[in-house]
Amino acid sequence: MHDAEESLRAVGNMSTPAHSVREVFTLTPADTDEDWAAIAERLRAVPTALAGYRESLQLGLDRKLFAGPRPTATFIEQLTEWSDTDGRGRGWFEDFASAGPVALRPELDEAARTATAALVELRDWMRDVYAPAIEGAPNTVGRERYARWSRYFNGTDLDLDEAYAYGWSEYHRLLAEMKQEAEKILPGAETPWVALAHLDEHGRHIEVSKRSASGCRA
Numbered sequence: 001m002h003d004a005e006e007s008l009r010a011v012g013n014m015s016t017p018a019h020s021v022r023e024v025f026t027l028t029p030a031d032t033d034e035d036w037a038a039i040a041e042r043l044r045a046v047p048t049a050l051a052g053y054r055e056s057l058q059l060g061l062d063r064k065l066f067a068g069p070r071p072t073a074t075f076i077e078q079l080t081e082w083s084d085t086d087g088r089g090r091g092w093f094e095d096f097a098s099a100g101p102v103a104l105r106p107e108l109d110e111a112a113r114t115a116t117a118a119l120v121e122l123r124d125w126m127r128d129v130y131a132p133a134i135e136g137a138p139n140t141v142g143r144e145r146y147a148r149w150s151r152y153f154n155g156t157d158l159d160l161d162e163a164y165a166y167g168w169s170e171y172h173r174l175l176a177e178m179k180q181e182a183e184k185i186l187p188g189a190e191t192p193w194v195a196l197a198h199l200d201e202h203g204r205h206i207e208v209s210k211r212s213a214s215g216c217r218a
Helices: 017-027 033-062 069-083 092-097 102-134 143-154 160-185 192-202 210-214
Strands: none
Touching: 017 033, 017 069, 017 092, 033 092, 033 102, 069 092, 069 102, 092 102, 143 160, 160 192
16 A cells, blocks of 8 residues: 555545544543543644645645545535534534533633644645646546555455455345335335335334333343
8 A cells, every 4th residue: 555655645535544533533532631631632633633644645646646536526525514513613623522521621622623723724725726636637446446455454355356246246136125125115116215215205103202212222
């Protein structure tokens, strides 16, 4: 992955350094004041982390290693959502920090605003610099890259032709079963999704009261 310089075009809506930065906060302990003090410190480090990510993408531009335009557009939308989740300028980091202890809230709020400002800065750069630079570039797909990422995520070299054949066979098997069930629900339904829409409108629904739901145990 390093030799192929994949990190220089790591843009998408599922797994990028920006996603990893945010995931740190969903995994870190948040039980004590000491935990939240560490969270504030990590929030203050977000700008440096995202600046390093942006430098890598800029190097990718310099070396003509472009991400695809479609995942880039989606990523820009995602950064916008993260930086303004409530439509009032309050982003994901502020929402996260709001659960912290009262004594640390001023520090946490300030650190969260700093982190959100870094998100906005990255979003603006992606929108105003990166996206125009890769406009018209081909989508970054193909057998070579797919094989590389397959090995990265699976830890082994799969027979990709065999894996694809299996995947398509499972798709058609499950689709056939869905069509059989859809025919039971709505005879003549063109697709299973037509039957699902019919259930949404005409099907019976089970409503669970809050009291009974709170008494349920997994």
